[in-house]
Amino acid sequence: DAKTTQPPSMDCAEGRAANLPCNHSTISGNEYVYWYRQIHSQGPQYIIHGLKNNETNEMASLIITEDRKSSTLILPHATLRDTAVYYCIGIGPNTGNQFYFGTGTSLTVIP
């Protein structure tokens, strides 16, 4: 499974775009990049996933570099409710059932 590296914490001003980076230099060709977040005292929430093309949904956009060694999750207009820990995970057909969520990035949206 791909080992992912994320900065431990980031701040973002309310209303601005939050760009959360993730390095996954060991990702294999068939592993997807998944993003989840966990707001304090709640269960984790699935955000988005992608393989090689950029993806967008109602929550966020995912930009994956051409070499697939890194990606960026973009929250286009961060709100205070986006304050959470964000996790980047590499998952593929050979990934076992035990997903390692790691320590993630603690994003604080500042009013």
Place this chain on the structure above:
Amino acid sequence: GAGVSQSPSNKVTEKGKDVELRCDPISGHTALYWYRQSLGQGLEFLIYFQGNSAPDKSGLPSDRFSAERTGGSVSTLTIQRTQQEDSAVYLCASSPRGAQGGREQYFGPGTRLTVT
């Protein structure tokens, strides 16, 4: 639509008692996971169900823990003879296609278990 639901939301029990935690997954999801999360810690995988296959129990911390999934839907996690170290939030997640397809997991709100 309805998400994953769990009950009870909070459970306080005395050391040595048995507890049952319930998870109702999203309808049609074939995969179901149980995790626990201690205060300030990451997610700890407990058990995984996929369709009618034998569950992956490799994460269960001791034989006091067991889980079943009836009819491929509702799941119950049972902890026998609870210990104080069992205190944690127990999270259930379901996934639409399990091991061979989409792996996105949708989590329930969790059950906060406190063993006194």
